[in-house]
Amino acid sequence: MQTIPTISAPLVSANGAAIPALGFGVFRMSDAEVERVVPAALDAGFRHFDTAQIYRNEAALGRALQAAGARRDELFLTTKVWVDNYSPDRFTASVAESLDRLKVDHVDLLLLHWPGDTVAIAEQIEMLNAVQAAGLTRHIGVSNQSIAQLRESVALSRAPIVTNQIEVHPYLDQRAMAAAAKAAGVAITAYYGMADGAVPKDPALQRIGAKYGKSAAQVALRWLVQQGHVALSKTARPERVAENIAIFDFALDDADMAAIGALARPDGRIVSPAGLAPAWDK
Structure with a gap:
């Protein structure tokens, strides 16, 4: 079993959860890619890994972490329930299947993947709470919700909602959502931070x-x-x-933070996806 180094990364506190501020996502990765890159991620110091049922690579992530000798108590694992499983006969069963694929008895964070347009938020939250009460996840959260949906989820949930995982990058203004989440004690988890490849090529971010002495991608993550x-x-x-x-190992100054935020545009x-996404706030 290889020795895996640890890294001192900050934690984001949200409604009782302590979430590593930088996670490693495996969206749109094949099993082979996951099993090849996860050992390198562990070696670099990543401990927070994010997957989902619909990514169809939970099993590859579980195999990779086990093969690398990762200690479960050092990991923060997140997965998401797909909308097809938002029913009483499938929700808990699907989570149990996810745990089996990941080779763990619980995840650290379980999210509703999309609001969808067929199952009421109240029903989704009830099922999410049931699996948390059963010990299948330490914390629960949501993903891709609007401000109104997030507020509804927080109000309805017996267990704290700790995050809303949403698209955030320099070209999309998410300040209103961030303010609403903060008021509720909910963390924002940002995906698509590279804006599907636009960030690394952006001249303004390259100049910053x-x-x-950092890349445009590092600037955006920072x-x-x-x-x-x-x-x-x-x-x-x-x-x-x-x-x-x-x-x-660096911090952006106020002027650079503002300049990056100013890159947001209306079509950012x-x-x-139709049928999954809510009516966005802007």
Whole structure:
């Protein structure tokens, strides 16, 4: 069993949860890619891993973590329940299947993946609370909810809602959602931080990065965590993993934080699938 180093990364506190501020996501990765890159992520110091039922790579992540000798008590594992499983006969069973694939008896954070347009938020939250009460997850949260849906979820949930995982990057203004989440004690977990490949190529972000000896991608990740968000990074290339986690040895100044926020534009949202996404706040 290999010795896995640890890294001193900040934690984001939210309604009783302590979530590592930088996570490693495996969206759109094949099993082979997951099993190749996860050992490098562990070696670099990642301990927070984010997957989902619909990614169809929970089993690969479980195999990779087990093969690398990762200690369960050092990991923060997140998965998400897909909308097809938002029914009493499938919700708990689907979570049990996820745990089996991940080779664990519980996850640290279980999320509703999308609000959808067929099952009421109240019913989703009731099922989410049931699996938390059964010990299948330590914490619960939501993903891709609007402000109104988040407030409804928080009001209805017996267990604390600890995060809303949403699209956040320099081209999308999520300040209203961030303020609403903060008021409820809920953390924002930011996905698509690279804006589907636009961030690393952005000249403005490259110029800011040059001031700090960092890449545009590192600047964007730092911008996310410096706002107090949990940021999900991603790469399928083991040689790039160390770059993604090297964001805790510098801080963006106020002018650069503002300049990055000013890149937001009205058409900045990338992810909005019909039938799954809510009516967005803006």
